[in-house]
Amino acid sequence: MTIEQQSLEQQEPSSTKLALSLAFAGLISGIIIISIFEATLPTITANKARELREAVFKVLPNVTTMQKLQFDNGKLRVRTEKGADENTIYGGYGSQGQFVGYAVEGAGPGFQDTIRVLYGYLPEQRKIVGMEILESRETPGLGDKIFKDMAFVANFDDLAVDPEIKAVKKGTKSTPFEIDSITGATISAKAVVRIINKARVRWEDRLPAPGNEPKLESKKTKDEG
Amino acid sequence: MAINIKDPSAVQEMMKGLWRDNPVFVQVLGMCPMLAVTNSAINALAMGLATLFVLVGSSALVSAFKNLIPKQVRISLYIVIIATFVTVIDYTLLALFPAIHKELGAFIPLIVANCMILGRQEAFAAKHTVGFAVMDAIGMSAGFLIALFALGSVREILGNGSLFGIDLFGAGFEPWVIMILPPGGFITLGLILLFFNWVTERKTRFLEQVVAAEQAKG
Numbered sequence: 202m203t204i205e206q207q208s209l210e211q212q213e214p215s216s217t218k219l220a221l222s223l224a225f226a227g228l229i230s231g232i233i234i235i236s237i238f239e240a241t242l243p244t245i246t247a248n249k250a251r252e253l254r255e256a257v258f259k260v261l262p263n264v265t266t267m268q269k270l271q272f273d274n275g276k277l278r279v280r281t282e283k284g285a286d287e288n289t290i291y292g293g294y295g296s297q298g299q300f301v302g303y304a305v306e307g308a309g310p311g312f313q314d315t316i317r318v319l320y321g322y323l324p325e326q327r328k329i330v331g332m333e334i335l336e337s338r339e340t341p342g343l344g345d346k347i348f349k350d351m352a353f354v355a356n357f358d359d360l361a362v363d364p365e366i367k368a369v370k371k372g373t374k375s376t377p378f379e380i381d382s383i384t385g386a387t388i389s390a391k392a393v394v395r396i397i398n399k400a401r402v403r404w405e406d407r408l409p410a411p412g413n414e415p416k417l418e419s420k421k422t423k424d425e426g
Numbered sequence: 427m428a429i430n431i432k433d434p435s436a437v438q439e440m441m442k443g444l445w446r447d448n449p450v451f452v453q454v455l456g457m458c459p460m461l462a463v464t465n466s467a468i469n470a471l472a473m474g475l476a477t478l479f480v481l482v483g484s485s486a487l488v489s490a491f492k493n494l495i496p497k498q499v500r501i502s503l504y505i506v507i508i509a510t511f512v513t514v515i516d517y518t519l520l521a522l523f524p525a526i527h528k529e530l531g532a533f534i535p536l537i538v539a540n541c542m543i544l545g546r547q548e549a550f551a552a553k554h555t556v557g558f559a560v561m562d563a564i565g566m567s568a569g570f571l572i573a574l575f576a577l578g579s580v581r582e583i584l585g586n587g588s589l590f591g592i593d594l595f596g597a598g599f600e601p602w603v604i605m606i607l608p609p610g611g612f613i614t615l616g617l618i619l620l621f622f623n624w625v626t627e628r629k630t631r632f633l634e635q636v637v638a639a640e641q642a643k644g
Contacts, residue, residue, distance in 0.1 A: 233514065241520065337531075
């Protein structure tokens with residue numbers, strides 16, 4: 202054993218010291234992570250709320266005002282509380298305050314992680330008039346075409362929901378309820394379709410008959426948002 | 427952190443990362459982000475800058491505390507430090523540049539697993555002063571950034587006909603879709619490595635000839 206090795210062994214610290222140094226590093230790291238989380242949370246929440254508001258106006262054409270609608274106790278009412286949960290949808294209203302359509306959020310597994318989708322739905326015509334991906338971690342360059350490929354997004358601008366939406370091979374769309382899928386990203390495209398179908402079925406019986414939608418109460422217009 | 431920037435060895439520590447010891451082209455490290463996020467120039471740039479932040483930050487910390495870090499648990503401590511910086515940059519990007527964060531997605535948290543970063547802590551920061559460690563970190567991450575950017579722009583130009591999202595060739599250009607897909611990453615990286623090795627080999631041969639000529643003269 203060389204002198205160097207001996208001196209190294211003499212310096213061997215106790216397990217307590219090792220555990221303590223790890224615990225200390227963990228503590229400091231934890232404090233830093235909590236601070237950065239707390240510091241950025243308001244901005245991140247505001248960003249998300251703004252994105253959602255913008256998305257509502259994007260998926261529902263000719264809408265100037267929106268309000269949150271809440272489904273509880275078997276009935277759709279105007280939501281006055283802050284925030285949103287899985288029973289919240291968004292009602293879009295025209296310039297005269299007349300009801301135009303709903304913006305419904307749906308989520309489900311994509312190729313990599315949960316995809317959150319918002320779609321605009323006209324209950325009277327029973328069709329979808331717009332789709333926006335709120336959140337996704339699909340493969341860059343492939344799966345992310347679900348929001349980057351404008352031809353794919355345009356599929357949802359005038360889409361019948363009956364009997365149910367179907368993704369077909371690109372270029373073979375023949376009925377109003379079919380969409381052209383994306384070459385190389387079939388799983389992501391099908392995931393979007395599945396999420397929308399699921400959300401639509403879930404909301405089918407919850408929405409009031411056309412004409413009985415909740416009246417406009419809040420005054421949150423496009424410009425304010 | 428008393429270091430003279432004009433000190434030739436400090437500059438050397440920085441420059442070596444750019445070419446001689448380039449983390450991607452010479453050490454072939456950090457291949458996961460290299461291949462995954464280089465399908466467009468802007469993604470490559472954002473990834474390079476995020477890595478720069480993490481590497482410089484953790485190198486400085488590791489070097490500053492190198493005498494306090496017990497040898498037996500050093501790797502775990504390095505990972506804790508690196509992961510903290512990664513979380514900071516993850517939330518900062520999410521708050522300030524949500525669009526870029528959306529693009530890079532899962533690959534930001536994966537910076538923790540970039541072996542180039544851990545490698546620099548073990549091989550350099552833990553043995554040198556803070557000033558040198560920071561210079562080395564800047565050089566290495568600049569080299570990484572250059573490599574990412576080279577790959578990203580080649581792949582975006584050929585695979586999408588654009589650079590930074592600006593269309594270059596007009597409607598007549600048929601994009602080489604394969605360049606955007608994973609194989610395109612491997613092909614481009616392979617060609618760049620080939621070029622790098624060719625240059626190095628030529629340089630070595632040239633130096634050998636010079637030496638031979640000198641000897642012949644002497």
